Amino acid sequence: MQKKRWGSLLAALGIVMAVGLTACGKGGQTSGGNGSAGTSAKEETKEEQAAVTEAASQEAASEEAADETPAEQTIRVMWWGNQDRADTTAEMIHLFEEKHPGVTVEFEFTDWTGYWDKLSTLAISGNLPDVLQMDVGYLVQYATSGLLADLQPYITSGALDLSGVPQSVIDCGEVGGAIRALPTGSSAPALAYRPDVAEEAGVEVPMEMTRSQYLDLCREVYAKTGWKTSFYPSVDFLDYSLRNYGLHFFNEDGSALGFDDPSYIVKIWQCKLDGMEEGYNIKPEDVTSESTDIYAKDTWIDPLWSNQLGTYETDSGCELKLVNLVQEDDAVEPSNYLRPTMYWSVAEGSENTDLAVEFINFFVNDTDVYDIVGIDRGVPVDADTKAYIGDKLEGAAAKNNEFVAWLSEGDRLGDPIIDQSPKAAEVRDKFGEVTQKVVYRVETDLEQAAKNFMEEANAILASAAE
Amino acid sequence: MEDKKKRTWRQKTAAVLNKQWVAGYVFIFPFIIGVLVFKLAPFFTSFYLAFTDYSVLSPPKWIGLDNFRKMFLQDEKFWASLLVTFKFAFVQVPVKLAVSLLVALVLSRRSRAVGVYRTIFYIPSLMGGSVAVALLWKQLFAMDGVINVLLGWIGIPPVQWLTNPSTALYVLIGLGVWQFGSSMLIFLAAIQNVPATYYEAARIDGAGGFTCFFRITLPMITPVLFFNLVNQLIGALQAFNSSYLITSGGPLNSTLYYGLHLYNRAFKYYEMGYGCAMAWFMLVIIGIFTALVFRSSSAWVYYESEVK
Structure with missing residues (x-):
């Protein structure tokens, strides 16, 4: 009797250790239909205990045929x-x-x-x-x-x-x-704006705008209300601009950038710099919002993913409306697309x-x-x-759904493109860094900066594609 | 027969278990497991991984010294982050030591409320490692934060602390300095250990407060100063939290600590091998600085027991 108790105790101890160790090795893997994150730790220990008792009883009844439940x-x-x-x-x-x-x-x-x-x-x-x-x-x-x-x-x-x-x-x-x-599901990039500011300025925001229409609108609103826009030349916006010309940021198989003319980059940088110069576009060092409260503090019009509209409305505490992305004046293809x-x-x-x-x-x-x-x-x-x-x-x-439905009508959508390079994130971040230097006016030779970026990006992508 | 066997087995185990050293090992057993599993194993694994191309999702590939070559020759952010870290460490450590020593001096005075003050001054360090404090700090220095409001009262226009590349790092240094509690406590203990007779003798000879401090207190606590210096230096070179939480390395990489760059490489771009290589290089750097401090110590650290 005594021996048996010792044996099962040791076995149980061994199992506890094994469970503990594998749990570490697997980075705390839980398997439980637990309803909330808060309870998961508790559930886990319960399960470990369950596993221990189960294993112990299995050992005791090891001779019995394993009853498989189909x-x-x-x-x-x-x-x-x-x-x-x-x-x-x-x-x-x-x-x-x-x-x-x-x-x-x-x-x-x-x-x-x-x-x-x-x-x-x-x-x-x-x-x-x-x-x-x-x-x-x-x-x-x-x-x-x-x-x-x-x-x-x-x-x-x-x-x-x-x-x-x-x-x-x-x-x-x-x-x-x-x-x-x-x-x-799908969502799409969109421009969201505050109808109350537009009304105050006495302007209409159309569903579709070209770049110059958009900039005129921003100037007018700034002159009448003091509200700035926060258009920022991020990598996504470079991509939208490129899509207007039938190009993409990355090429088809991700082995290189999808364009070879630095002027595409220079153009969107210059747009931001001009806006900052004129005053209607906010300077990066003047931004006070954390992220989703941006419409309350820094801008009356800014791009977002249509499915995030609710979060932005709640965090900014104001009503927003969605219109299509800005299209380049000489666009040949629609820039927008449905993104997963x-x-x-x-x-x-x-x-x-x-x-x-x-x-x-x-x-x-x-x-x-x-x-x-x-x-x-x-x-x-x-x-x-x-x-x-x-x-x-x-x-x-409902607004998001309506917007996506509106986009799907007519000729407003281009093909989606999925980054194919494992180094895509790094290249995107790299562009972000150069852009930051540009908008902080640390980098003033835009042409050269764009060229350098493209050279480095292509090198990274090529090395990963080998 | 069997009964006898069992007894001897039990007796044997009992004999072993009753030995004193066994109890000792049993008690430190959890700790040993912890060290083996969480310290030593990762330590050696990371050394191996430093010479591999390891994307986390697929098995590591041996690439020899390529990670180090890339680090020294190609990764400009590697050098930038190293520079930021040095700047951070070499500003923060002296300031923090000076502040904690000053506070320790003030709190070493005998007064009834001194216990309360000590507790109050130690609170920032208690909360120090927490994410909440870093986020609070971020709020304080935000464009519409408390600091700018206070400045507004005395007529100074608001400053863009965190979005300006030339001030952001100093905000983070400020956070580090503010958490001076633990070194302050160590100083305090050292100050109170200086024999009162030295001061009495000095006073009789006509020494003032400053002379007492520079001629008695400071020399007497140099061993503790040395200890704090080494500790703080190592901590500062490994800094990570404040930048990760408050500025994410920005603006313009002006707060990109070495630790943060390492983290981004390893966990954001899935270059675990490269991250490990960076970690080992930092180990070497920390080793060099610590050795330098130790070497210099014979020139300025005074041990009572030492015979000169």
Whole structure:
């Protein structure tokens, strides 16, 4: 008796240690249907205890034949986001479980930064969740590392029914000839402005403007109200400008920049500098807002992603309206495009790929989902669900939906482009740094600065493409 | 038979467990595990990774000295960040030591409320490492923050502390200096350990406050000054938090600490191998500075026990 107790105690101790150690190695991986981040730690310890007792009892009953329970399937789902998203997604998952008897969905979520730290540790330990939320900035990195499953076979077989999804949206998940992710929804870059300021200045803001119309408008509002604009020559805006000429920031396969004339860059820099000179464009050192409260403090008109409208309205405490991006005067192609808000991906080597794909299919096609989650992950990609949700929205969500619908009409959208180079983020940041030097007037030789940037960027991209 | 065997087994274990050194090891066991798993293993792993191309998501590839070559020859931000870190360390450390010594002197006076003051002055350090304080600091120095409001009262126009490349670093240095509590406490203890008889003798000889400080207090606490100097220098060279939280290295990389650049490389651009190489180079730099301080100490640090 005594010996046996000692033995099981030691075994239990060993298991505790093993569990503890693997938990460390996997970067604190949890697997629990816990409803909120706050409780996850607690849940984890509970589960460890459960594992210990389970293991101990298994040892005691080791001679008994292992009773395998069939039809019980489990998948793990992981995403980033705030508490609201967590609550609605959990509800959606319960609906999925209801509609798929015998299926258990374990899930976890974190904030944006924590998500990528966690995901990379899970990736190293070969322990990625079956379904994971993916972002355009990380897609290539993960896909080229062989971590995401190809969805094409499932699309072909119909297990993932994308009949109502435009091909251009599906293409957003293509990396190296395979579909590695599916957009959860779309949003688009837009200009948001404060109608109250426009009214005060007595100006109309049209849905579509050329660059010179826009600048005239900014001058007028500044003269009448003192409100400045905060147009900033970020890498995105360089890209919009390039798209007007049928070009892109990166080339097709990400091996180099997509343009070879520095004057494209110089032009948008000069636009900012001229505006600062004249006074209607804010100087970088005068910016006081943190980010999403910008309309309360620094500007009356500024670009944003249409799906972020609600956040900006709340944080700035003012009503906003959306109009299309500014088009270059001599534009030959529309600059705007629908960008995937985020993606769903299936991990390569998932043991339950079919079920994971079914989960994504459920998200795409089941209209009941949208009664719960709304357009938190973007305007739905499937035509039917998009139409279904259209009438049910209000406030910022309705404005976003309306704007995306408006863009989709007529000839207002170009092709989306997904950065194909794993060094894309570095090159984007590099452009940001040079731009900062320019707008702080530290760098005054714009032509040379643009040339230098392009040379360095091409070198980085080429080295990564080898 | 079996019963006997069991007993001997149990007796043997008991004999082992009853030895004193066993209890000792059992008690430090968690700590040893911690050191092995969280300190030593990463330490050696990072040394290996410094010579690899490691994107975190795929296995490391051995590339020899390429990381170091890139660091010294190609990465201009590497040198820029090193410069920022030196500037930060060489301004912050002396100022912080001076301030903490001054406060320690004031608080070493005998008075009833002195305990309360000590606590109050130590509070910034208690909260020091926290994210909240850094964010609060950011608010204080914002365009519409308290500092600018105060300046407004005395007629000074608001200053763009954090968005101006020439002031941003000093705001961060200010935050570091403000957290002087721990070195202040160490100074305080040292000051109170200086025998009162020295001062009495000096006073009889007609020495004033300043003379007492420079001729008695300061020489007597040089060992502690030395300790604080080394500690603060190492801490400052490894600085990360304040820049990450308040300015993210901006504006114009004027607050891009070495630590932050390393973090960006390793975790933002997935160049873990390069990050490890940077970390090892910093280790060398810290080693050099610490050695220099130690070397110089024989010239200015006074130990009572020393026979000259």
